Amino acid sequence: MTVTAVVGGAGAGILERMDGEQEIRALIGSWLAAEDAAAPPPREGAPGPGADGGALPVRDSGAREVAAAARRLALRGLAEERSAARPDGYGGPDGPDGLPEVSDALHRIARGLVVDEHPSAWRWTRAERNEVAHWVALLMRRFGEDGVQELIAEFPAR
Numbered sequence: 001m002t003v004t005a006v007v008g009g010a011g012a013g014i015l016e017r018m019d020g021e022q023e024i025r026a027l028i029g030s031w032l033a034a035e036d037a038a039a040p041p042p043r044e045g046a047p048g049p050g051a052d053g054g055a056l057p058v059r060d061s062g063a064r065e066v067a068a069a070a071r072r073l074a075l076r077g078l079a080e081e082r083s084a085a086r087p088d089g090y091g092g093p094d095g096p097d098g099l100p101e102v103s104d105a106l107h108r109i110a111r112g113l114v115v116d117e118h119p120s121a122w123r124w125t126r127a128e129r130n131e132v133a134h135w136v137a138l139l140m141r142r143f144g145e146d147g148v149q150e151l152i153a154e155f156p157a158r
Helices: 003-008 012-017 021-038 063-075 078-083 104-115 126-154
Strands: none
Touching: 063 126, 104 126
């Protein structure tokens, strides 16, 4: 199951009813456990993702670098979309900063599935993690799982 399916699909009601970060982490953990149970065992001697401590297969990076990449990817094409004046209003109201709004639930998912799984996140301040989560959530809202995969590709593991 991808984040796109959860946020936009039948599971959306589940996320909206969750109040705390612990509940969302437990839900994400149950998904990952189910996925791990279905996956074949790793090859002997194969390096695992996020050798530095996180689950994402990315290189060690600073929060500013990750936030800048997520921001660039999240904002690409936005001006063109707005100038085309789409009749659907771009899927929702704009936030106070003029960007598409991101729900608290999507922000928590971005934090739990992407930011907290980055191998360098333990060195980032809370403010830095929140900034990265903001841009990742916007990236997820606009491009779904494909956007996250593009962000991961920006920081290939060495």
